[in-house]
Amino acid sequence: DAGITQSPRHKVTETGTPVTLRCHQTENHRYMYWYRQDPGHGLRLIHYSYGVKDTDKGEVSDGYSVSRSKTEDFLLTLESATSSQTSVYFCAISQTGTNEKLFFGSGTQLSVL
Amino acid sequence: SQQGEEDPQALSIQEGENATMNCSYKTSINNLQWYRQNSGRGLVHLILIRSNEREKHSGRLRVTLDTSKKSSSLLITASRAADTASYFCATDEGGGADGLTFGKGTHLIIQP
Numbered sequence: 001d002a003g004i005t006q007s008p009r010h011k012v013t014e015t016g017t018p019v020t021l022r023c024h025q026t027e028n029h030r031y032m033y034w035y036r037q038d039p040g041h042g043l044r045l046i047h048y049s050y051g052v053k054d055t056d057k058g059e060v061s062d063g064y065s066v067s068r069s070k071t072e073d074f075l076l077t078l079e080s081a082t083s084s085q086t087s088v089y090f091c092a093i094s095q096t097g098t099n100e101k102l103f104f105g106s107g108t109q110l111s112v113l
Numbered sequence: 114s115q116q117g118e119e120d121p122q123a124l125s126i127q128e129g130e131n132a133t134m135n136c137s138y139k140t141s142i143n144n145l146q147w148y149r150q151n152s153g154r155g156l157v158h159l160i161l162i163r164s165n166e167r168e169k170h171s172g173r174l175r176v177t178l179d180t181s182k183k184s185s186s187l188l189i190t191a192s193r194a195a196d197t198a199s200y201f202c203a204t205d206e207g208g209g210a211d212g213l214t215f216g217k218g219t220h221l222i223i224q225p
Contacts, residue, residue: 004155033212042201043156043215058212090155092212099205099213100144104155 003027004105006091012111019078021108023091025071031094032074033102034058034066036087043090049074081112118216119202125222132189134219136202137182143205145178146213147187150199159187159200189221197223 003026013019023032034046045058047066055066063085065077078085088109092102120135136145144163148156162169162178162185169176175188189196199220203213 035212035215040217042217043203045212045214048212056211059214092156098143099211100161101146101158102148102156102203102213103158104148106155107153 004091004093004103006089006105006108008108009106010109012113013081014113015082016080019081019110019112021076021089021091021110023074023076023105025074025091025093027093027095027103028071029093029095029103030071031096032068033092033094034064034074034076035090035092036060036085037090037107038087046076046089078110081110083112086110086112119200119219121219122217123220123222125224126192127224128192128194130192132192132196132221132223134187134200134221136185136187136216138185138202138204138216139183140204140206142180145176145185146203146205147174147176147185148201148203148215150201150218152198156201192221192223194223194225197221 005024007022033048035043037043044060046064049055049068067075088107090107091105094102118137146161147159150156160171160176162176173190178185199218201215201218203215
């Protein structure tokens with residue numbers, strides 16, 4: 001999957017606990033994205049980054065925060081997980097800033113009980 | 114909000130037949146892309162068509178774009194069992210680095 005590693009691949013947690021998902025890339029791409037995928041909704045953008053320490057909100061950013069301290073790592077944090085955040089989370093990267101040809105990781109299946 | 118809407122939601126055909134999926138969108142776009150997702154995996158980019166293009170080919174894939182109708186179609190010719198997957202259209206509206214807007218996908222099953 002184009003040098004993108006998501007960790008963990010699966011996680012089960014309880015409501016109210018903090019959770020951090022990690023996306024690590026070896027492609028040195030500037031642009032990184034977090035999407036969530038839910039049945040009936042397709043993929044929805046949570047947050048994206050256009051460089052180290054440069055991030056912005058996507059369509060469904062409430063309840064999520066992100067950080068990017070290094071080019072290769074983009075972290076997604078659920079400060080206090082809720083059942084509605086049960087989903088599959090995908091990280092994607094892009095070399096250019098023109099939304100052309102995103103490369104996706106294999107996803108993290110998160111269950112919030 | 115969802116931009117692209119794929120049609121049909123599910124499609125089952127026999128191996129060797131052609132598969133056609135459609136995507137409709139709502140706003141002006143810079144480009145439209147199609148992605149494939151195999152079960153339990155991430156999405157893989159298939160093809161991109163720009164707003165000033167009408168048709169594009171890549172191997173067994175043919176994509177058309179009609180900006181006046183705000184619609185696109187993906188044709189997979191001579192389907193194979195390995196083509197079984199979900200297919201998503203994605204639109205780029207802003208031309209910046211703010212990501213793509215994905216549809217809900219078409220689940221394609223190729224019967225051997």
